Amino acid sequence: MKQRKYTCGFDAAIDVMGGKWKGLILFWLGEETLRFSALRRKVEGISERMLILQLRELEASGLVHREVYHQVPPKVEYSLTDFGRSLMTALTPLGEWGEEHLERLESLASAS
Structure with missing residues (x-):
């Protein structure tokens, strides 16, 4: 029997878009089609x-x-x-949660 790489759907989703930059790249490409230089300016x-x-x-x-x-x-x-847009549909509520709690999260980050 073939062993599965992922233990659950969350594990698979994090693997495919994990890391600091992929989420930001996906976010900006969710807004519009971009050339490389424009995308680089947006992903500070x-x-x-x-x-x-x-x-x-x-x-x-x-x-x-x-x-x-x-x-x-x-x-x-x-x-x-x-396929990418379907992932953004799933990530949109996470981004909204981050916006809602941005001040609190920034204060936590500056305290550490």
Whole structure:
């Protein structure tokens, strides 16, 4: 019998979008289709290398679509797939909870 990688659905969801940056990337792509440079400006603090790595992982997991336009200068746009939008539907309440408790969470973070 094949052993399962995940113990539950939450475990699987966290694995596919875990880490500091993937949630932010998904959030901004949930708002609109973005070119690499625009996405990098929106995800404050991320290095170019890290953004490239995270986008590759999100693309490999089927959450993000990368559209390459063969023109000069080259143009690449990133957007959510239907699969990615379904994850954002699940993450939206989490973001709303964070907004509702933002002041408290910031005070906890500054106290530590």
